[in-house]
Amino acid sequence: MTARAEPAPERLRDHPAFLFFWVSRVASALAFQMLGVAVGWLVYALTGSAVALGLVGLAQFVPILVLTLVAGHVADVFDRRRIVLAGQAIAAFTLALLALGLGGGGVELPAIYAAVVMIGACRAFEHPTLAALLPRIVPGPVLPRALAVSSSALQMATIAGPAVGGFAYAFGPTVPLAGAALCYAAAATAMACVRHPPVATARSGATLASVLSGLSFIRDHKVVLGSISLDLFAVLLGGVTALLPIYASDILDVGSTGLGALRAAPAVGATLMALLLARLPLARHVGPKMFAAVAVFGLATVVFSLSRSFPLSFAALFALGAADNVSVVIRSSLVQLSTPDEMRGRVSAVNSLFVGTSNQLGEFESGMTAALFGAVGAGLVGGLGTIAVALLWMRLFPELRRVDRMPARMPARAQGLR
Incomplete structure (x- = not known):
């Protein structure tokens, strides 16, 4: 009797919709980063105020x-x-x-803040929906691996x-902002090409219990709660991006081009780490490993805060990004693999809210502390606080500390939360 051949393991290349998803996420992130450099430098040039920078966050x-x-x-x-x-x-x-408006010289500071608010509203829908969409494109x-590759994107x-934003700003703020607009348009075009098997959904009305059920799910799953809240408070305290x-x-006296390099440094480290995690x-x-990564993130923040050397500052931000990516991949995998599909939008929304709090509110906190x-004192306090x-x-979360492996499969349904 001949042995039955084992089925070949699934690969990301077997799911072409993932490619369009990847392109859309790259273009959207590229647009947002160009926007961040342009708005940050423009606001500081107009005001010279750390508080004004914090208000952007x-x-x-x-x-x-x-x-x-x-x-x-x-x-x-x-x-x-369609939501994305x-x-x-x-x-x-x-x-x-x-x-x-900037090209015509008729935009004041309040209009810049208003545009940032609108972008924040778009991201409030885009981010949790992207996170919930990915498990429909690739299987458990x-x-x-898909999360690591997506993170590398x-x-x-x-x-x-x-x-690109820092270089383009040398030609005026209109150039990077126009480039960011084109990138968002490209992201929308790629998302329009994403196809996945239809999934039946219950068109229930938005009740308070339904909207808050993601919070209830996370509260009852201590590993998910611990991983999300760890990221929230660590990045809230340790973020120096603003x-x-x-x-x-x-x-450091390196100008707008140096600012672009500094903003890119964490992503360089994160990208190399993401590629490593996709491979291994x-x-x-x-x-x-998640706790160790957060501690390294805090230590790198301390080193950056005390540095007066551009190469050392770049290296510290590089290490910060690499450590943060380890935490991101672990947290995202734990959240998605522990959540049934009919709850993923709401659970991803809570996760996105926590991430948004740690990033944007963290920028506000850093501006106020600075x-x-x-700036040096704010970064030093934040890094030590992260550790x-x-x-x-x-x-507080021994369940998270004892996690050895990722969940083997995604749960079928949530109980009592529909």
């Missing part, structure tokens, strides 16, 4: 706070692909208007975006 965070949970419910009820496409198209239109066995755009214009201008996925001791203690959070969370 707050302007992004407020719509995320208000809209994200609703966006999660929408992502579980309507076509996720609409958000990217609106972002492209908003930046095109801002670029035209290859999802961690994000990081490659984060490398190119600041560098202060990079100050470091580039006043401490994390197999064992994922919980301890106004009180200076303290990692140590504290190891005690």
Whole structure:
């Protein structure tokens, strides 16, 4: 009797929709990074104020706070692909208007903040929906690899975006903003090409219980709660992105081109780490590795804060990005592999809200702290705080610390949360 041949393992190349998903995410991230450099440098040039830089982060965070949970419910009820496409198209239109206004010399600071608010609203729908869409495109066995490859796409755009944005700003703020608008338009075009098997969804109305059910799910799953909240508080304290214009201008004296390089440095480290994780996925001791990565993130923030050398500052941000990517891949895999499909939009929305809080509200916090203690003091306190959070969370969430492997398969349904 001949032995039955084992089926060949699935590969990402067997899922062509993933390619369009990847292109859409690259273009969207590229647009956002170009926008970040242009708006950050423009606002600081207009005001010379750390508080004004912090308000840019707050302007992004407020719509995320208000809209994200609703966006999660929408992502579980309507076509996720169309939701992402609409958000990217609106972002492209908003930046095109801002670029035209700046070109005509008729845009004031409030209009810049208003455009940032609109981009934040688009991202409030785009990000959780993208996260919930990916498991429909690729199956569970290859999802961690897809997340690593998708993360590498994000990081490659984060490398190119600041560098291109910083260079383009030398020709005026209109150029990087127009380029960002074109990138968002390309992202929407690629998303329109994504195809996946139809999934039946219950067109239930948006009740308070339904909108908040993602919070209930996370509360009841301590590993998911621990991983998401660890990222929230670590990046909230340790983020120095909002202060990079100050470091580039006043401490390192490297100008807008140097600012682009500094903003790209974490993404360089993250991209190389993402490519490594795509090649050699994390197999064992994922919980301890996540805590170690967060501690390294905090230590790298401390080194950057104290540095007066551009190469050392670049190296510290490189290490920061590499460590952060390990945490991102582990957290994303744990969240997606622990959540049934009919709940992914709402759970991804909560995750996105936490990520948005740590990034955008973290920028606001950094700006306010820098106004009180200076940029160096703010970065130093934040880095030490991140290390303290990692140590504290190891005690608060022993379930996360003991996680050895990723979940083998995705659950079929959520119980009692529909």
